[in-house]
Amino acid sequence: MARGTTITTDRPTSKRVGALRALWPFVRPYRAQMALALIALAATSAISLILPLAVRRVVDNFDDGAGLLDEYFGAALVIVAALALGTAARYYFVTRLGERVVADIRKAVFARVVTLSPAFFERVMTGEILSRITTDTTLIQSVIGSSLSIALRNMLILSGGLAMLAFTSVKLMGLVLLIVPAILVPIIVLGRRLRGLSRVGQDWIAASSGAASETLLAAQTVQAFTHESRSIARFDDVTERSFDVALTRIRTRALMTAIVIFLIFAGVIGVLWIGARDVRTGAMTAGQLVQFVIYAILVASSTGALSEIWGEVQRAAGATERLGELLAAEDALTDPALPIALPRPVRGQIALRGVAFRYPTRPDVSALEGIDLTIRPGETVALVGPSGAGKTTVIQLIQRFWDPAAGQVMLDDIDLRAMRRDDFRQAIALVPQDPVIFAASALDNIRLGRPDASPVEVQAAARAAHAHDFIGALPQGYDTPLGERGVMLSGGQRQRIAIARAILRDAPVLLLDEATSALDAESESLVQAAVARLSEGRTTVVVAHRLATVKKADRIVVFDGGRIVAQGTHDVLVAEGGLYARLARMQFTDMAPMPEPA
Template structure:
């Protein structure tokens, strides 16, 4: 996360319903629908307030003749029909608005999160983000598509009902007003506790989702180490914690509902008792008492509904704020306001000038320290060294997934920080050590390198990467879905898909992060030939795992503890001795084998980063 930006784990706990104002930017584009829904809502509320007047007319004029009575009942039926139409219109437009707004929020959150730099994902679990996009948006949909309109309707009925109560009987209305404060007190006091519990409950759900996502994505590893029982136990514990918090919230809300309902109806009974006495003394008519009773019931039910909805609004407010945190998450990497465009054609000259870097989660450990390196256009440079030497970090800095703490990284003489990331990254192709395969077809996975590529282009790239044969053998050939994370493929096949993707991209800068580490000897020989052809006339940075790759590089840079300790050709470095010669010698089963013999069998691999 950017400096000064709280992570999702550190977010504050006090939440207010006013946080729902953050939804306004998503609602305003549909102001027409909102207006129609509000008109329908006002109409239904007004009709609900008119019905008691009709009932009073019927009761007080019951003996005035059948004709007048029929007119009253006919008018009541028309009012009910209008109420039905208005309610249906309100439901349609409000529910449609809720679904539309939530869809827009989900798209906005995903669009924001997917562009954030790796620093963000070092602090926030992917499962938690998915929980925000699903669970929290569902709460918001419920509020916009139902609760909010119901709350507004009940507020109108409450206000109108109180006014009509006053018009019916000021004396009884005064008694009702004495009841209101006793109802508001538990709503306010217990409502605050509900806010805290609702937020804690949603945080527990997010933590549970994060744990489940992490375990399921590594299901084979979990099963291989017979860790299923422990994983189930951990997920059960997280789920039970969520349930315990939810149960406390439910008990609190049930207590609040019981108190509020009792106070409301106890007050109504008391008011009715006083009204019945007034009817007996002739201070009011039976129709007025019936009218007052109906208005009192409307006011009571509206108050009870508002107490219920208040809890929903509080939960939605917490959800809105958490989604707002994702939307407002500041990235420690930003594109300049006035970016410099990378000149085309791209030459591919990469320079690291005095670069030092620390990962945010390991501020006391230097990943790179004072690195200065120039890679010339068309040159193939191999990075070797023990694990943790900083090889992968160099590639990540070249792609600007991180910014150096000191120094700068340039492409064709332009600081990466002066360009848009999507501009200069188009000039790069990456084959990572652990290639990502999506749950799409083989063709679509390769087409990630160039989305507008034709089927012929895709197949040509696959042939160049020696992936065509095994793809053709799949049940549906290039149209075969490869499963989540490429579960249908072997490690070597996944890497050849990634290499085909890079070949299709046809970028002037090629980044190979141990691209052949999972290949067998035969596949490696084939892919090495493809990589050698692909590297021609391109600036290539290779994190070396196989000695065959190292020996073919124009220059080898040896890294140790984040520093460059040697560089040169294979033969020169072997002759020089030191770290590189020691690493190279370790790849031979017989240390007496000549290290510079070009006819020697390629060894099994260098230490990887």
């Protein structure tokens, strides 16, 4: 595989649940909805705390007549109805808030990631990014849309219940408070362990997604080289590591739950035993004891629920940090605060002045060194040379996918770094070596060149690229979905779709990176004719290994080892000898016959 996982277990973990504060910018726009949820939450908590008072009155006044009992039970029914309505309102507002916030987070993360330069994607696998956008946001949705509201409700019930316990019996309340420190110790100690495990677990899930994504996107290559068993073993290994971390987390949480529940209910049983003795001695009424028991159960269940929710909050804190990393990711490329607008109409003059460049992943290898090249408006320039000579790097620098380490790349005498990328890229059309086809219709794939183009304009572009006939033969013509990465098309057909995009874009600068490399001889001839028409009046930069495609270029620039070694027309370069002449002989001259064996 091209890249290994970028996940390691030594990545920093969340130091505090305060990491969830990073969610506030996404919650802030919905303060009114949050207020309604809190009102419903407070109302249901208050109603829950009123019920034990009603039960006490029923118990203590059981012998005072049926009429009074009817009133008490009628009041209890009204309280229960209010509790049901309040709970439904709380669920609606809180869940809606959670879904809305998570949708906004997903949109913000995707909007950030999709604008990052290629340097970012050399460090982070696509599958890991997708895991963060899906799995991590699901955790946050669970916390905002459920766990936090339940936690707040239980905190209100806990504090209100403790107050009512004191109101009922200060003596028994004091005994309850003695239990609290014993309960908090395992929650704090084991909670820290859970926080770290949750972050590591999410990292391994992301690694699993990255491994699966990378393999599935290259399924045919994997199968062609019978690499299935190794790919399966790799995925199994990452998944098992994820399971091992999850199992440790589950054990830790189960241990914490067992300890907390035992301490809570053991303490409650002890307190109730003392309370029962007080009833026998007349120190308190049976109704008071029942009221205290109910409040004690509410307090105990709230504490237990908080210990359960704490684990979810810890996981959400880790997920929030991971998403925050994407939102705060620093891009190697930035647009200037005060950009210069590219003057229209665009002339299309391209200049590289003293350009040197090294890829971040290969800092010891110079991709380009001392490049000085000016391409005049409307000129067709071909870049040729052996693989790795720097030709495609020039194409990428012209689009500002990278910035040179030294020198300038200019369009119409303006440094690309002084302009907004989406501004000057509108003046550029690209036909890449490996065109990307989306899982959309043929019409929408070509419309990538100009989204507002009419179907007639799309068809005209397809005809010019000699793609109309094979598109028309598809089951639904231009409305036929082309499948993920264009699996329904051949390599040559995918490139003709890409050429149709460039024709539709109608940009003053045209970049062709091995645009005809996957075409058969007949298709190549047709596409070359289309490209020739397309390049008329445009600045065209052609990268090609097959010299037959560049013979008619206004100028040929020969690269070798990241440097320009020769420039001129085909005839001039052949006459000069050197690298180009050697490449030309290899492609245009019949090989000498092999000597007969002795």
